[in-house]
Amino acid sequence: MAARDMEQRRWERLVTWLHERGMHTDALKVERRPRQGKPLIICSDGGYGLFMRDACAPTETLFTKLSATQLVSLHLCRHRPPPDSESADPAFGPYISSLPRHFGFHPLLWLVEGDSPAKILLSHLPPALNKMLKEIEMRFSSDWATCQEYLKDPHCTESDYLWAWLNVNTRCMHYRVKPSRSHPDNLAMCPIMDFANHTPDGEHMEPKPTKEFPARADVSFVATNERASPGEELFFCYGPHANRTLFVEYGFAIPEAFGEVDVEDLLQEEFRRRGVLGKLMQDVLESEGYWGEWTLHLQPEPFVSFRLLTALRLLHSASLQYLDPPTISPMSILEWKETLLGTREHLSGEVERYCKNTLHDICRRVIKRSDDALNVLDQSELPCPPLFAETVKLLWEEERAVAEGILGSDI
Template sequence: MKNIDEKIEALLAWMGNDKSEPLNTSSKSTSHVSEKLEVKDVAGSGRGLYAKASIMRNERLIRILPSYLLNFSTVLAHILKHNPATPLPTSVPQNLYVPAVKNDAVGEIYSRLSLETLLSLSSFQIVSLFLVLETARGTDSFWKPFIDMLPEIEELLLCPLVWKVMKMPQADKLWAMLPRSTRKHSESVLVRFEKDMHVVSLLLQDTAFFSTKTFLWAWMCINSRCLYMEVPQAKDAADNFTMAPYVDFLNHLSEDQCGIKIDALGFQVFTSTSYKPGDELYFSYGPHSNEFLLCEYGFTLGQNKWNYVDITQYLTLLFSAKQTQFLQKKGYYGDYTVNGDGMSFRAEIALATLQEPEPESSRRLSSFLEGTTDGSVYERQSQILLGRILSKLIADCNSKLNATHALGDGTQPQVDAVLSLYRDMKRICEAAITT
């Protein structure tokens, strides 16, 4: 088994990295990774990208050529190479590098996949299918240096989806421990996963290459490592992504510290802040709460300004039929949250509606909705109602945090991840009550 340094050297060599090339050149012939960067595997935080030397703001550090990005277009180019009778769609860059066809079992599967079938797939489905098959190729895969740097499924065990699908010991108890909104989010992730797995399993059902564990690994690698990039085959926004070798070593932080540019030179990374030697470089995956990060990627942040508390279940129980109908009609039913800055406008509307037995005929509520008044007439009672809800939430959090959760079977990391969500919720609720 190669160590991480050997794997990184193999990855850079595979990408055609030219260490000597200044990144401001217009050359399109090579990928480039700055010599100021290094990958470290740090206990507790995993692999990350670190500065070996001082880095200035707006420095361009990485360029990955399009041929080494893994997305719908590059997968199409590789698979269709095995079917020379099918021309590459004009939507796919015609200058992508694709190695010579290998006459193996995986190549035989590729040769049977029609263009119509491939174009019917989502980005998640075609890229996960490709990862499963290229992993099976082992050293014969062009993509092996990239695949070798992807996380093992054991590195993703904090994600609730992974507990569930792998049937980890105590998985059902861990699932039941999740905050209600987190469990709902995890269920939606499970639905997405199962839909994609069903489609791919049908394409590979007569082969020896498909297993639930391998597909879960591929799907989670995509979900936790993909970066936004528009692709011409996209059917919806979820299809617009690519996987980018080396770039995916950038870990997430709430505040953006690195930016991305995609142009004729390839997939480029530049800094939006300066770094000292030894500093870790970060990239923001988006304005995501810890709940989202855990459900989608399998980690949380110690400090996260995007955290919020979902109070929907508490508010909807208080609505009369008329209030429910009114909010549904106006587009304000559900998605009621509180964060570090206070309650959302949707929550304000819901709390105001609770104070109107006949909301449809209330002029002051109508004025608040239309923005002609600031809703101050509702503020005092809304704060009282919100305080009761938040007090109930704090009590629920304390109950979870003070309970004994000795599930055993090596589940303490998962228990700790779940409890961290309750601590986040409690902090927000306590802050909202005191303001």
């Protein structure tokens, strides 16, 4: 109960702090309900959304070589609240104190901190997730190495920076501060709004800046449905992501995700079986920009990505020209290249049948390994919270559902 009271006081200080800086908070209430996360609740009659009138900006502009993620993470790291206490940051202390204190549910923490009881789950993940986790670990490690050049406080550890980095990576939102729309520094931490939960069924809120550029525009959070009722929870849609992306980036998975499976590891085996020809086909796919990211999809109806179809077609159409060194016969892939240009829709009936057979074989292998993984998880007594294991099960269930959807379709 004491911890719950402390959390409530933090929220009250945060709302007061925001109100003093111009945010309309009269219609705002934060409640904890029996589910994971902190939902946002509109409590006034007839509320259409939540509105942030003024941006909370630092009083001083910093000119460094750090990216936005590195800079904000560094600031949070330096002002991380002590256990059971508040952040001493004079600029953003109430906000930093309201941020999540622990990320035991996030797979990056399992990977970086070896003493996590959930680390054992890393060996039970689908293959594509291990690759994605390695990529996010490289991003984190690179940012940590860069920030150490600026971090003079010996008391700030890698664990502190991981806490800060995960807060930024899981809670920042797009906010344009650069001329280019796609610049990676177009992000901001947004008090209160960053506690809205994700829904895959269409967001209830979306940010609307009062002007496109430059930065410092006011931001309204507009309800996208006709009316938000008092007591109704407000959601964002993080994007049409598969569970593997939600899990690696945010640390959760949901039953209603946009079903998608990456079968890169299985199709790469097919190319390796072709020996010299397989390596030459890999070179062709790499030069054309189609090597990897081969996915199966379940929504809106089962389909395979064009990248996967392109790789399958090359797999079953290319032939060797026995020269010194061997090379792919240009004539054997002439029609294949026409499918890339859009001047040909299909290859020969024989090639398309071979592609379908290989695709179905891959789907059956996905189903088999999903069933095997789920059986192991069901029968194992893992030394980690049950919720973590259930999340990993969702990942495998999604893979199986997508593969079954492809097999049951006309593809």
